[in-house]
Each structure stands twice: as structure tokens, then as C-alpha cells.
Amino acid sequence: MLNLSKVSKSYGAVKALREVTVKIDRGSSVCVVGRSGCGKSTLLKIAGLILRPDAGTVSVNLVDVTEMRTSQRDDLQKVIGYSFQEPLLLPYLTALENVTVPFIKRTPFDSGEAGARILSDLGLADRLSHFPAKLSVGEKKRVDIARALLRRPECIVADEPLSNLDQKTSDRVMRILTDYKNQGSALLYSAVRESDADGADQVIRLG
16 A cells, blocks of 8 residues: 655755665554654655655555656545644634634535534544634644544644643544554554554564
């Protein structure tokens, strides 16, 4: 489904990744574990088609997308849903609007009803009308995860989805992501804590 083969990426003199290979199929999950600054976010942004590698290849459903034009890569957003480590929420939209507004004109279903359901599943039923300034860091994180899940993409790429969460909430989020994976989608996520990788089918360690 998603295959990164020997991808490398540098920022000036800093080599973030050196020939890293990741393969993830539908119905499976991979967790990338490592300390802060080891290249996890870079790897996930390459997997999410946000960054291009300096070397190596990226393929989605057996199609090499490494050198695709930006417009073509944008079309693959319905295939890969991305959740950022630092949630990118618009301050003038409510939690529900941050989840649904990007998809109102692009989805064939009631995105408002679906978004509210996902947010409720993530424990945010009483936060739907709250603006980002009124949300905690962990709540913002869950809003970002809900947005990635809304369109039911074939693959979820989530950068540290369990960070800034208490154990009960972390377990809830992991259960939802695992259920999504068990329905036939792929899940690639990162973590700092080894314990956050317990639910993954495969673990890759960086650094």
C-alpha cells in the first residue's frame, strides 16, 4: 500500500534520514519509535507526501509518487490522511469546523454529522463548539486526528498521536486507530515512548 525504499533527507549539513525503508500494507500498523530529533517527523512527512526525499523512492498502491507534481500529490490526500505533531487548527473555527470545513465541498456524505461522531468517539463530545484557544494541547491533538480520519483514507499517518495525553485518553485514541486499521486500512504512527508502540504490528526504531 505504502512503500518507502531507502529514503534519505538532509537539512543542510544535518542528515535527518539515511536510507530508511518502511513498507506498510492494508490492515497493518507500523510504529516509528525514537527520541526527539531522530528524524521521525521527517520520515512521516515523506510518507504523507508533504516532503520529498533527497534520495530513495516513495510509492502508493504500487505507483511511484516520488517525482509527482504537487497537484498530483494533492490528489492523493484522499488516500493518505495526515495528523501533525503540532496540530494545525484555524483559530477562528470551532473544533467541529476545523474537522469538517476542509471537506464540505469534497465529500459525498454529511461531514458535519460524521465529524461530530468521530470527535465524540475521541472524547470531545462537549468540545464541538469550542475554539482552539479554549482547547488543551491534547484536545487540539485529537481534533487533528479526527480531521485525518474523517474521509476514511486508505492510510493514516499520525505524528506522535499519543503525546500530551493521559493514559486513559491515550488508550482511547489507540483503540480508535487500531479499529480503523482492523477495518482494512493502514496505520503509520510515531512515538517517543516504547510503550506507545505496544499496539503496533511492526516497530521501527530510529536514532
